[in-house]
Amino acid sequence: MLFNSFDFLLFFAVVFCVQYVLPFRPRNIFLLIASYFFYGCWDWRFLLLIFLSTVIDYFCSLAMDRHDGPLRKRWLVVSCISNLGILGFFKYFNFFVSSADQLLTSLGLSAPQWHLNVVLPVGVSFYTFQALSYTIDVYRRKLKPLRNFLDFALYVTLFPQLVAGPIERGAHLAQQVTRKTPISWADIYDGSWLILKGLFKKAVIADNLAPIVDAVFTNSTADGLDVLLGIYAFAFQIYGDFSGYSDIARGTARWMGYDLMLNFRLPYFAIDPSDFWSRWHISLSSWLRDYLYIPLGGNRGSAFSTYRNLMLTMLLGGLWHGAAWTFILWGAFHGAILVAFRLLREHDLIAASVPKLSPAWLGRVLLMFHLTCVSWLLFRANSFEQLSRLTGALCSPWYGSEMTAHYLWKLLLLCVPLLCVHLAEELAGDLNLVRRLSLLPRALVYATTIIAILTIGSFGGREFIYFQF
Structure with missing residues (x-):
């Protein structure tokens, strides 16, 4: 159901009119059903996958809120493994198997035929990152978890941003789904x-x-x-x-x-490149900054470690876009020009x-x-x-x-x-x-x-x- 289609126009007209007249709690239930219907129009087979991801992250966030120390970290690990496992299997399994096959063949070795007919679920890169940022923020105690499962499920699946972002944060969107804001002119x-x-x-x-x-x-x-x-x-x-x-x-x-x-x-x-990434796909670039670049050390260490962190972040950003070596090369190119312009600024060869x-x-x-x-x-x-x-x-x-x-x-x-x-x-x-x-x-x-x-x-x-x- 494309945004620029008559089907979506009809769908949204119905959703808007119904949700407008409903009180808060029935409204959230209706919007959740509408969001699942919207996602099911792409491929109903993956409704269970997004539901499973939602359930795991919901219970992990509640468990992290109740515990401290090693047990708290274990629940974060469960959330990370489930989200990255879903993303890794559906998006990258055949890519890594094919790459391994090519490497073994080039070495004159026989390659096992492990290829599977894996279909990429639409939006999986977006909703897994959105759910992951939520559980990480709960772990860092930057965010209190949503107690109501339906509210959290709506945060994950709200249909306008479900299949291609923006990749929302719990501190921004999760707080909005817990209350009905009057719609103004x-x-x-x-x-x-x-x-x-x-x-x-x-x-x-x-x-x-x-x-x-x-x-x-x-x-x-x-x-x-x-x-x-x-x-x-x-x-x-x-x-x-x-x-x-x-x-x-x-x-x-x-x-x-x-x-x-x-x-x-x-x-x-x-x-310059850093200015570009503060303007392009801001929800992804800020996600990579907050949950990858800064945890790697950011620019707090030596110059070499800063350049390494920039390159690793952009390489993984390239891989996020697609399971192909051209996307990894794209990420490497952006990492290289980020490093190059940073060097130029540090040596006062260009102004900020x-x-x-x-x-x-x-x-x-x-x-x-x-x-x-x-x-x-x-x-x-x-x-x-x-x-x-x-x-x-x-x-x-x-x-x-x-x-x-x-x-x-x-x-x-x-x-x-x-x-x-x-x-x-x-x-x-x-x-x-x-x-x-x-x-x-x-x-x-x-x-x-x-x-x-x-x-x-x-x-x-x-x-x-x-x-x-």
């Missing part, structure tokens, strides 16, 4: 604008750029210039697709009185901040954008063979093709207006700049957005990219 207004923005990014930007990306990355004889345009197209496709999903998720949640965390903050105006619109700012924004585009080539390539072919095309003479002009004009038409709006938001320091407008200009913005969605939006049923993670 501001919630409806802000939620509606978030939904419109999300649909625009997904249907107008991402899904119209997708054919360019698919054509370039699957073309075995693609010209270098076309490959470059294809990488630019993918940079805006994945941004529009994923940030669009997050906007719609936050908007639908606002309609029901829930405030989900911000997940994107104009990432292509970042001036620069005035916006200054030549230095423009240069660093362009540099960081193109470094990010290099990483998107690693991310989008489905094999090292494809990566090698595309890299070879980029390093060969650029002659263009009969499709080059079409790709270029489509990119300019779709991306330049978006960049202009985002630049205004960046300079104003306000992601909701449209609210500052007077009534008539604001109405014109809304009308233009709706018309663009209806006239040039693509509604071909293309799934959101991050559903595969």
